[in-house]
Amino acid sequence: MANIEHINSKLKQLNNQSINKSLYNHQSLSHKTADEQIRAAMLEQGIEPPINIQIPSKEFVRFSKTGNGNKKPRFYRFDMINGIVYGVFGCWSENKTINFKQQTDRALTAQEIELFNIAKKNLEIETKKQKEQQQQNAIKTLQQIWEGLPDATDDHPYLINKKINNHGLRVTIGDDRLVYPLYNDDGELCSIQYISGDGKKQNYRGVSAKNLVNVLGHTDDAQRVFIATGYSTCASIFESTNEPVISVLGDSNLQGGVEYALKHYSSAKIFLIVDNDSDKKNSGQNAAAKIISDYPSINSLIIPTVGHDANDYVNSGGDLKALIDDCDQSDDEWLVEADDFCSKPAPIKWLVKNWIPQNSLIMMHGPSGGGKTFAVLDMCCHITTGATEWQNHIVKKGSVVYLAGEGHQGLKARLAAWKQQHGADTLGQFYLSRGGCNLNSVEGLSLVTEQIDKLKETPSLIVVDTLHRFLDGDENTAKDAKSMLDACAELTYRYNCSVMLVHHTGVSAESQHRARGSSAWRGALDIEISVQPKDGVIEFIQYKNKDAELTKPKVFELESVEIDGWFDDDDEQVTSAVIKQSDRVPTPKKDKAAENHSKTFSDAWVNSSQELVDNKPYITKSNVRDYLQTLVDEGEITAGTAKQAIKSSNKRGLIGCLMIKGIIKECQDGWILLDENRINGVMIRSKYGLSRE
Numbered sequence: 001m002a003n004i005e006h007i008n009s010k011l012k013q014l015n016n017q018s019i020n021k022s023l024y025n026h027q028s029l030s031h032k033t034a035d036e037q038i039r040a041a042m043l044e045q046g047i048e049p050p051i052n053i054q055i056p057s058k059e060f061v062r063f064s065k066t067g068n069g070n071k072k073p074r075f076y077r078f079d080m081i082n083g084i085v086y087g088v089f090g091c092w093s094e095n096k097t098i099n100f101k102q103q104t105d106r107a108l109t110a111q112e113i114e115l116f117n118i119a120k121k122n123l124e125i126e127t128k129k130q131k132e133q134q135q136q137n138a139i140k141t142l143q144q145i146w147e148g149l150p151d152a153t154d155d156h157p158y159l160i161n162k163k164i165n166n167h168g169l170r171v172t173i174g175d176d177r178l179v180y181p182l183y184n185d186d187g188e189l190c191s192i193q194y195i196s197g198d199g200k201k202q203n204y205r206g207v208s209a210k211n212l213v214n215v216l217g218h219t220d221d222a223q224r225v226f227i228a229t230g231y232s233t234c235a236s237i238f239e240s241t242n243e244p245v246i247s248v249l250g251d252s253n254l255q256g257g258v259e260y261a262l263k264h265y266s267s268a269k270i271f272l273i274v275d276n277d278s279d280k281k282n283s284g285q286n287a288a289a290k291i292i293s294d295y296p297s298i299n300s301l302i303i304p305t306v307g308h309d310a311n312d313y314v315n316s317g318g319d320l321k322a323l324i325d326d327c328d329q330s331d332d333e334w335l336v337e338a339d340d341f342c343s344k345p346a347p348i349k350w351l352v353k354n355w356i357p358q359n360s361l362i363m364m365h366g367p368s369g370g371g372k373t374f375a376v377l378d379m380c381c382h383i384t385t386g387a388t389e390w391q392n393h394i395v396k397k398g399s400v401v402y403l404a405g406e407g408h409q410g411l412k413a414r415l416a417a418w419k420q421q422h423g424a425d426t427l428g429q430f431y432l433s434r435g436g437c438n439l440n441s442v443e444g445l446s447l448v449t450e451q452i453d454k455l456k457e458t459p460s461l462i463v464v465d466t467l468h469r470f471l472d473g474d475e476n477t478a479k480d481a482k483s484m485l486d487a488c489a490e491l492t493y494r495y496n497c498s499v500m501l502v503h504h505t506g507v508s509a510e511s512q513h514r515a516r517g518s519s520a521w522r523g524a525l526d527i528e529i530s531v532q533p534k535d536g537v538i539e540f541i542q543y544k545n546k547d548a549e550l551t552k553p554k555v556f557e558l559e560s561v562e563i564d565g566w567f568d569d570d571d572e573q574v575t576s577a578v579i580k581q582s583d584r585v586p587t588p589k590k591d592k593a594a595e596n597h598s599k600t601f602s603d604a605w606v607n608s609s610q611e612l613v614d615n616k617p618y619i620t621k622s623n624v625r626d627y628l629q630t631l632v633d634e635g636e637i638t639a640g641t642a643k644q645a646i647k648s649s650n651k652r653g654l655i656g657c658l659m660i661k662g663i664i665k666e667c668q669d670g671w672i673l674l675d676e677n678r679i680n681g682v683m684i685r686s687k688y689g690l691s692r693e
Contacts, residue, residue: 097131146179162311222265376502380402385428448491601664
């Protein structure tokens, strides 16, 4: 019984099927005639039906958009099986083809189903042939048009406005539109694009631009070749580099340009030059990303200014050739000579010099309530307001997206206090999220990118505060850490920006200098910054700087600010704080264990042969063991303590602790003392014969 019901259901689906099912979703049309159903289907697709429809038509019938006229880009063809009409209609110029089958109240028989399937396949073949013939006819027409046109000159309004020259363009007679030719792989003219003086463009109807190109500056021995979209963009690239440029129409045709380049310029280095889309669809970047994934040898350059193409970049004063050359850092050879490798300078580009590089991953960590957010907000506000410096470090203006997982009320007050204290009328392009999400999930990452895509300007910096609020998983596992790092890498690539993770340190005293969780976090960072509250001030310490020397620590303190016009429910003044640079030097906490071990090491040297290496106290392992044994014999330490003290792997033991602190280091068959203050002390003791401190 179940099988019979399934078959009847399938027959009913086949009876009502259509390539475009949305035509019949709202109500059944089975009570209407075939002619009425066809007209309803055409109107649904935005096609005004002709006055008369031939059923059956046998051959393709052409008709115009208005029902009359010489141009007839629309078509239909209908036939019938057992009184049921089927066929196809559409518009060649709009590249639109819709299958049609009349709806009926009865189910089709098995024989009818088979007949309809055969008829559908035959009709698809005929439609394809008809479309190809239509394209060939259109190509012949446009070739005739092209042959009758005069060459364009450099004084055309469009070329003057774009500040480019004519490279193989022609011009229409009468309305003075530029005509841009596109060719297939065999060099046959297959399409043209009209460009008016005000920049309006119109592609020739009835032909496809797929796999069509125009090559500016072709040479057989090209070392580099560029692929881009649109005439003005490609002309600017060609005029800047004097190297071949393959032009295509639209981002969807970049793939065809790449295939053309691989075939005709197999020995050249291939570059995609992609517009920095302002429509937030990122169609160029997305197309380039897919191509790079499929063809790893292809290079990609996104114009750095939002909303600009190569022509905009040149006309705004940018050095396009320098930008391209900077992207082209590697030669064809996989192994390169070191002299060539370092011959061109490659300075680090900074958002905040020495602290936040462009296109990088940064982590700022510190204890809860230690002042991390104050420091991050201060940096962000300097970036978005166009401040020239942050604490004597040069700042590049940009936009910031602040993904805030918690503490929004506090953030409001802190930002208001910053504006008031710095006299800022606006914070510029500074955006905050209303809550957290699982950034390392597909849904969370999509939420973030969809929201950023709507902004006026792509961000220079994305802050994730705190990491814990945006992580789906366990920060201690390498797997979950990697998924979060991958999400950050996706944001960096998509928006050509930096990402800063704000994170907590551990609870114990030993872990206050490092981020909580997996070691994978630190390994992936370009910059690691530790925020450490000490003696009423906040110390800003850089623990990692992948591509430059570590920057000297900064010391800040919090300054209270009464926010104008802000009062709480009890009519009391609302205050917040901003950070300011401090002249105070925090007193370092003494490490009692390290102090005790330093004293023991010094005593061991003074009571040994007092050897020197490079004018620094040196003591052998055997001499240290002998001294420790003396302490055991005197009952000051146990034999077990003495045994553990000599192991460098024991972080709490004598040798291990001092090596971690950098007070001593291994030398020959022992250790050398490095701490200058301790060296001076033991040298004085040696001079005056003081054996014990």
